[in-house]
Amino acid sequence: xxxxxxxxRVIPLGLSLLPGMGHLALGKRSRGLPLLSFSLxxxxxxxxxxxxxxxxxxxxxxxxxxxAVFLIVALAASVIYSVWDVHRLLGSPSEGRHGKSxxxxxxxxxxxxxxxxxxxxxxxxxxxxxxxxxxxxPYDPAAITDILATRYLPPSWAHxxxxxxxxxxxxxxxxxxxxxxxxxxxLAVLIAMSVGTTYGAVxxxxxxxxxxxxxxIVDVVIAFPVFFLMLVLVGIFEANIVFLVLILGLxxxxxxxxxxxxxxxxxxxREFTEAARSLGxxxxxxxxxxxxxxxxxxxxxxxxxxxxxxxxxEAALSFLGIGIRPPTPSWGNxxxxxxxxxxxxxxxxxxxxxxxxxxVLSFNLLADGLRDALDPKALMQRFV
Amino acid sequence: MLLRVxxxxxxxxxxxxxxxxxxxxxxxxxxxxxVGLVGESGCGKTIVALSLLNLIPSPGRVVGGRIIFDxxxxxxxTAERLRQIRGGGIGMVFQEPGxxxxxxxxxxxxxxxxxxxxxxxxxxxxxxxxxxxxGETGIPEPEKRARAYPFEFxxxxxxxxxxxxxxxxxxxxxxADEPTTALDPTVQKEMVKLLGYLQEQYKMAILLITHDLxxxxxxxxxxxxxxxxxxxxxxxxxxxxxxxxxxxxxxLLNSIPRLGAGRxxxxxxIPGSVPDFLSLPSGCTFHPRCPLGDDSCKAAFPPIRDLSYxxxxxxxxxxxx
Numbered sequence: 001x002x003x004x005x006x007x008x009r010v011i012p013l014g015l016s017l018l019p020g021m022g023h024l025a026l027g028k029r030s031r032g033l034p035l036l037s038f039s040l041x042x043x044x045x046x047x048x049x050x051x052x053x054x055x056x057x058x059x060x061x062x063x064x065x066x067x068a069v070f071l072i073v074a075l076a077a078s079v080i081y082s083v084w085d086v087h088r089l090l091g092s093p094s095e096g097r098h099g100k101s102x103x104x105x106x107x108x109x110x111x112x113x114x115x116x117x118x119x120x121x122x123x124x125x126x127x128x129x130x131x132x133x134x135x136x137x138p139y140d141p142a143a144i145t146d147i148l149a150t151r152y153l154p155p156s157w158a159h160x161x162x163x164x165x166x167x168x169x170x171x172x173x174x175x176x177x178x179x180x181x182x183x184x185x186x187l188a189v190l191i192a193m194s195v196g197t198t199y200g201a202v203x204x205x206x207x208x209x210x211x212x213x214x215x216x217i218v219d220v221v222i223a224f225p226v227f228f229l230m231l232v233l234v235g236i237f238e239a240n241i242v243f244l245v246l247i248l249g250l251x252x253x254x255x256x257x258x259x260x261x262x263x264x265x266x267x268x269x270r271e272f273t274e275a276a277r278s279l280g281x282x283x284x285x286x287x288x289x290x291x292x293x294x295x296x297x298x299x300x301x302x303x304x305x306x307x308x309x310x311x312x313x314e315a316a317l318s319f320l321g322i323g324i325r326p327p328t329p330s331w332g333n334x335x336x337x338x339x340x341x342x343x344x345x346x347x348x349x350x351x352x353x354x355x356x357x358x359x360v361l362s363f364n365l366l367a368d369g370l371r372d373a374l375d376p377k378a379l380m381q382r383f384v
Numbered sequence: 385m386l387l388r389v390x391x392x393x394x395x396x397x398x399x400x401x402x403x404x405x406x407x408x409x410x411x412x413x414x415x416x417x418x419v420g421l422v423g424e425s426g427c428g429k430t431i432v433a434l435s436l437l438n439l440i441p442s443p444g445r446v447v448g449g450r451i452i453f454d455x456x457x458x459x460x461x462t463a464e465r466l467r468q469i470r471g472g473g474i475g476m477v478f479q480e481p482g483x484x485x486x487x488x489x490x491x492x493x494x495x496x497x498x499x500x501x502x503x504x505x506x507x508x509x510x511x512x513x514x515x516x517x518x519g520e521t522g523i524p525e526p527e528k529r530a531r532a533y534p535f536e537f538x539x540x541x542x543x544x545x546x547x548x549x550x551x552x553x554x555x556x557x558x559x560a561d562e563p564t565t566a567l568d569p570t571v572q573k574e575m576v577k578l579l580g581y582l583q584e585q586y587k588m589a590i591l592l593i594t595h596d597l598x599x600x601x602x603x604x605x606x607x608x609x610x611x612x613x614x615x616x617x618x619x620x621x622x623x624x625x626x627x628x629x630x631x632x633x634x635x636l637l638n639s640i641p642r643l644g645a646g647r648x649x650x651x652x653x654i655p656g657s658v659p660d661f662l663s664l665p666s667g668c669t670f671h672p673r674c675p676l677g678d679d680s681c682k683a684a685f686p687p688i689r690d691l692s693y694x695x696x697x698x699x700x701x702x703x704x705x
Contacts (some may be wrong), residue, residue: 280470
């Protein structure tokens with residue numbers, strides 16, 4: 001039977017060359033729609049910025065080159081994944097696999113939460129735009145031409161977001177600013193989470209004196225006025241992105257460390273840990289394979305919340321002039337630059353401010369959705 | 385002889401002072417033998433089991449004695465060797481079948497993990513063997529069930545899965561800590577049958593820890609009765625049930641409610657309750673609850689002495705020889 005390929009099987013496979021269409025033909029909307037919209041967006045970017053794309057390979061600017069390569073790789077990957085996945089689905093048409101993993105159940109609950117899914121889309125879109133900024137930006141974000149003729153132009157087709165006091169295109173600046181703001185948020189949280197998780201796990205594993213010392217250090221770090229620490233450090237060192245990421249990341253891991261420690265201590269007492277020990281599993285395996293996965297879901301929620309907070313913190317620092325310094329654009333310093341002209345040129349502060357609000361809100365909604373989907377009590381329920 | 389325990393002593397080091405959870409216990413087990421360890425809740429049965437594998441949680445610790453398993457003293461071996469014996473030589477079934485399984489992995493994965501560790505099977509072989517073991521422990525449609533998660537199993541099935549994990553590395557001694565307590569009576573009966581079958585199949589000895597005398601009567605060849613961290617009576621099961629010697633054993637047997645007993649017949653028990661381990665009565669710790677207890681019992685804990693071949697008892701009031 002398998003050698004004959006019924007025509008209704010071939011069509012989705014052929015369609016899947018256009019990513020997502022094959023899934024849609026099979027009725028898998030939850031996978032088809034993201035794939036389709038993702039690849040369509042990439043194609044649109046490619047089509048609308050063909051010249052910029054071609055130039056990217058000739059200029060010496062590294063980020064143009066990276067953006068162009070990313071575009072190609074992402075497109076190719078989504079086609080390959082789409083064909084492969086549709087092929088796989090055709091191979092096992094019955095979805096009658098018995099166990100639904102807790103992760104799969106969580107994904108279903110998450111998908112049922114419309115607001116969170118929209119938030120995820122928004123976040124994905126913003127990160128994509130930031131990555132492709134060199135191709136998408138209609139103007140050079142730092143170019144100052146004829147100030148008197150171009151300053152404070154209101155939004156128009158030539159300048160969708162208008163121009164600022166130096167006549168720079170605000171859309172281009174907002175796109176480049178997204179690179180700074182979004183990556184600072186993500187990287188700082190990555191640092192905070194990895195430091196916090198490792199620190200908390202080490203404290204819980206060794207216990208006793210080690211635990212005591214490590215946790216007292218956490219108390220000291222928490223008691224530190226982080227904001228003033230930053231003011232002082234920024235005064236001493238020059239603030240660049242790396243520095244900002246390090247400062248934000250290395251001052252905000254304490255909550256995660258405490259949380260993971262508590263979680264691991266309670267997992268240590270759980271009977272499955274005892275059972276794993278009675279079966280002779282090595283300690284590292286018990287910690288890495290059995291305890292950390294059980295402690296991870298609340299950390300994920302906290303991470304999503306923190307990204308929003310970090311982006312806000314970066315904006316606040318930049319707004320105050322101690323974060324990212326102009327002319328490098330970040331949403332924070334763009335808002336700051338627009339505040340003087342708020343009455344005559346509202347758009348200068350409005351667009352970056354709105355983007356900030358949008359991204360922070362999206363991360364909060366995402367965290368909310370994750371929390372509901374990963375609730376350990378809900379995990380135990382069977383999803384029918 | 386498979387296991388010989390000499391003078392095993394385990395303390396919990398509390399702020400109030402050391403708590404003697406296991407206080408100088410000696411016993412032995414032969415190959416393929418089933419021995420019951422009974423006593424009221426909180427008398428230290430589980431700590432004996434955990435002591436054998438050095439798994440007592442802090443602040444507890446084995447402080448003395450020898451544990452000779454298959455010719456090796458488990459208190460002297462390296463940590464690496466002990467890890468091999470855990471699971472590989474001595475398997476353990478825990479009381480709460482749900483809690484002993486990791487909620488984030490499939491049942492099949494959890495069995496296969498042990499198989500790969502102890503028997504060095506490849507991933508593929510381990511998966512197949514896991515399915516076979518699940519089938520052997522009486523789980524219907526094992527291929528399908530191996531891919532299910534613990535929360536999709538009923539209590540009885542979880543207990544079967546836990547047993548499958550415990551026997552997966554072919555241990556020669558299986559410690560079953562209250563294997564039937566959390567289950568309803570019909571499932572209990574199946575579990576007793578299952579353990580008997582597996583013992584036959586894999587030639588294991590079973591140390592059966594329970595407060596359910598019915599399960600002991602059905603499974604064990606010999607019974608050890610424990611009170612406040614000490615053994616008070618050891619006897620072949622038949623003899624123990626027919627003629628218990630120690631007043632505590634007599635009390636335990638008397639307190640089993642009988643079906644068909646008249647309505648007016650009161651439920652009997654042992655007066656009082658298990659004393660606080662930190663303020664144990666002097667001498668024989670059972671004397672305040674004992675019908676035979678008097679001033680002569682207050683001096684020192686009676687040594688456990690041979691009554692006859694295979695029979696031992698720790699009581700001043702029981703005739704020896």
